[in-house]
Amino acid sequence: MSTSLREGKPQLAGRPDRELRLRMFRLQVELRYFEKRAYDLFLQNLVKGTSHLSLGQEAIAAAFGVAMRSDDYTYATYRGHAHTLARGVPMGPVLAELLGRENGLMAGKGGSMHLTSVEHGVMGSYAIIGAHLPIACGSAWSAQYLGTGQVSVGFFGDGTTNIGAFHEALNFAKIWTLPVVFVCENNLYMEYTRTSEITAVEHPAADRASAYGLPSIIVDGNDPDAMYEVASTSLQLAREGGGPSLIEAKTYRHGGHSRADPGKYRPDAEVAEWLARDPLPMYRARLIADGVAESELAGVEADVGLAVEAATEFAKAGAVPGEDLLLKDVWANGGASWRN
Amino acid sequence: MSTSLREGKPQLAGRPDRELRLRMFRLQVELRYFEKRAYDLFLQNLVKGTSHLSLGQEAIAAAFGVAMRSDDYTYATYRGHAHTLARGVPMGPVLAELLGRENGLMAGKGGSMHLTSVEHGVMGSYAIIGAHLPIACGSAWSAQYLGTGQVSVGFFGDGTTNIGAFHEALNFAKIWTLPVVFVCENNLYMEYTRTSEITAVEHPAADRASAYGLPSIIVDGNDPDAMYEVASTSLQLAREGGGPSLIEAKTYRHGGHSRADPGKYRPDAEVAEWLARDPLPMYRARLIADGVAESELAGVEADVGLAVEAATEFAKAGAVPGEDLLLKDVWANGGASWRN
């Protein structure tokens, strides 16, 4: 199970060692297999509502997954399956949530766009563009105030850099020297519109860093080792009181924006070019070139394949949520009554 | 009357000639005398509600007042007396608005913070920080679409650069190449807090320009000639299809933030330093040094003094607005009914 991935020695800023690299490999396989399964289940009409896949962007989540301390805080978007799983949240409840079942991560009440698992540090997935960036500042503030050494990490897309909340959060994090890492996953598109067409600068995050007194950081988001290095360095900076970082990771989503979108607005050549840079096979080949046995990687893949099967069984076996859940937990007293 | 100031030859980008400089002198005297009178009337309890004076910041309004084309659009803030008058709006109705009278610029319905005179291109004064910046983009868009050559100018403060709307407006103006000039009047303070304490960069506007693909422009906001040069250049750029500019004008307000504020949070030395840089006496001295007769300037001052007296009489003579106004003009049909 993925939980094991978060054990072992804490991250060090810098290059990942063999063990960390294998963990990143495994995580990427998990995210990939999980989301492919989610897509299959969507085609079978079992996934309700919408869902947004990170296929092609797994290296970013995987690198942060291994680089973060187990009590650090993750803030994800509606495209949050990968970031949730990467923190060790088990696949079964996540898949069950997508299916709208009672054994889902939030008993079906949140759905794909709002995955949350506080016990794993996943403080939520947010479906309103940019909103989670100031919120990430909030838990960074509490960590700073309470002296816990925790760091908040907020993931978001290129298109998100044009909304007001982004601007407010970045300035706020800087002036309070908050331990927060902002990670822009630049996959070139907002929903169907190319971000470069509606953005005043070439690098939507990195070219804005100086507006908040921050250095410009661009990294290959399809390279887990490079991602790890920048992740661990920024986490360490934050943890040591050095304040926020803004990272722009270049990547690409293999599919459309959400389940309804075939992604046809993208030039064939561009898609082909990025498919050729698929982080999974690239990393697999690199690890083998670096001396890892093919059989070890194949073993991981087989393992994860079984885990996805088990998660699917778990999810499908979940009950449909009942009426008791409907009026539960609006308030801290567990209820929904607005009167007395 | 101030209307005459807007006649004469159109502005040219570059240094102002003698006539323009005299117009700027006169405008600054108008703004100064007007606001001193407004303050007196406030002390007499005749000005209702709040008001925000531009004493000390007049050079910026004066320079744009003479540099703008008569059909250009002004977007001011709650600190909008100066920008309104600088477009040629007569003093009487403005003062009457402050007094809440029926002969006020908006019949008392808007008040000091919302001065608007569409016939003079003053498209409104906005009291929610940052809101007018995207709105200024809108009239710039219509000018662009209709091919009128008009330019929108949006004035705002240093503290305003940290709100989301600022960010959205700047990016939007740039990508649509809109004819809009954003003018940050950096008077060092938001209300009572020093902006440098809550802003990630030293120059709150200029250091953000690159985030929108714009050049960084800083100008001495207490120097009307320098202001004129940068104003006319940016207006011309916008008019010729070159898109937006972001200008940071360094200045200082002589008084507190609003009528309730004595401004005590500011170091004495700082206040003294800036009072020594009061744009009015400085400019007066410069004009005299450049050969303008003292008597000519004194004549202007006497003239304006009379105009302020007349405006005061006009305002004081205004009737208290009656019930007919209360339910007027919620809708374009002139009424307020939500039912039929």
Next chain:
Amino acid sequence: MAELTYRDAIARGIAQEMRRDHNVVFLGEDVAAAGGVFKTTVGLLDEFGPLRVRDTPISEQAILGAAMGAAMTGLRPIAEIMFSDFFAVCWDIVANEIAKSRYMTNGQVSFPLVIRSGNGGGLRFGAQHSQSVENWAMMIPGLKVVVPATPLDVIGLLAAAIRDPDPVIFLEAKALYSTKGEVPDGEIVDELGTAKVVREGSDATIVALGTMVARALESANQLSEAGVECTVLDLRSLVPLDTQTLLAEVSKTGRMFTVEENPRLCGWGGELVSIVTEEVFFDLDGPPVRITTPHIPLPAADALEDMAIPSVERITATIQKAMNS
């Protein structure tokens, strides 16, 4: 006469108005090249070109600010806010600026603009993409609020909204996008502030809006089998509110039931109850009753969402119980 989806009716309504008035322009996220995330604006870019149909960044304040500034200087913009939940990120421009500026300036400016938005639940999108925000808009003085229930009304009310000199919040029921209806050929223009009696009955009046209209009708048919004959009133617009028709219909039957998709507190149903009780109290044979989504955020799971939003069964049961007591 053709059969058209509610979805396609949007583009038809916009196109009809863009053809007749060059100052009608349209902007929003993914609305041009992609034809809208709900495919409601397909074809507009091709017909009207990139100067009139414009894609924007994810900057809702800029979108509505631009629409506002353009509206007060000669254009008639239509702006799309993709999901009505996103009004929360640009509410200042709507509620503080657009709604108030005509009044504050003593009538110096007008806002002939329409803000369209996908509204309501039923698609299992969860609490941040499913809200019914008609009451958000209704409570702000200076906004007109329209919610069409059929493809025909989409076109006619959209045309009326675009021609209207005041700002109109035009809420499209997302759950209805794929529903179909007959629509005549040629120009269609309706009138704001007119409710429609879509069924007549003598025992009770059911007042509904948007997605709830079809449910109210179905419920009325069920009730009819049980011997209760209901009038069904499709409000169509909350501001202006057609109180004439409302009061007349409620007075006729003596009972009013409102069916609201929005969560209960401060929903339009409460407003209607207060109007009806204040103005025709003595025509009432029994208490007005509101049927609403409970006062909770909307859950995502299909089973839960279906329990939350008023269903035909719940409408029928509530009315039956009230009429029998």
Next chain:
Amino acid sequence: MAELTYRDAIARGIAQEMRRDHNVVFLGEDVAAAGGVFKTTVGLLDEFGPLRVRDTPISEQAILGAAMGAAMTGLRPIAEIMFSDFFAVCWDIVANEIAKSRYMTNGQVSFPLVIRSGNGGGLRFGAQHSQSVENWAMMIPGLKVVVPATPLDVIGLLAAAIRDPDPVIFLEAKALYSTKGEVPDGEIVDELGTAKVVREGSDATIVALGTMVARALESANQLSEAGVECTVLDLRSLVPLDTQTLLAEVSKTGRMFTVEENPRLCGWGGELVSIVTEEVFFDLDGPPVRITTPHIPLPAADALEDMAIPSVERITATIQKAMNS
């Protein structure tokens, strides 16, 4: 026992809670060094230091986002939104995030936070600085909404709000800041969701909130001279709503009048009317009547503002007319 202004009661309430719980922190614009633009938080910086009392930039989304994130990870933040009109620039954080996240996560997170804000008119600040937004908050499931009318209630309800595990929108009536009242020494903690009968009468029940409570009382005294005896109910909190007291008091007198400072449509008065008519219809001797600010933006001029907001005269006249007809 001391006489205290409503303004000073704010700082006293906050200080009381900051003393007992180190995790109570406070942030907002100009709240620390300057003690607040309304001088409601004077002295807090001195007593609790710059780590607990923090000035922020003009970034309302960041202020409330920070409060939210801190609340779900162990702190109990108090955030100030200077004027309640400014909720419009950060409504997403309030309505979509803070209000919904506990429910969406099936109870995984809590939001023990208070958002204080200066609310309402009477100071001639015009349409963008005078709104009564209690209905904005009431309509969003997941928010508690409190509006104190006296210095004593300010302290007690603020303490209760800070100790409450749910998000509370705490609306301070700006027009009451300089009013005074007796306040006992020592710790004061009240209870949310409890309305107060501030006057008893047998003929009608006037329900009021915030600034309108004193006017309702004065009106009740005028009416008493004319032979009409009114109960005056100070609601104090809209969510939770004390429907027990409300229904009991309205049933006793048979008549209800609500006095709302907010513009009419979708105000809390409509909600109360719908509750009362639905639940105690047959106890009513006549129609419930709402007295509200008209559905208009608030004008700035003193004369106009005074006409807009319900005055003692209007309250008295409306009740008198209704009771005589």
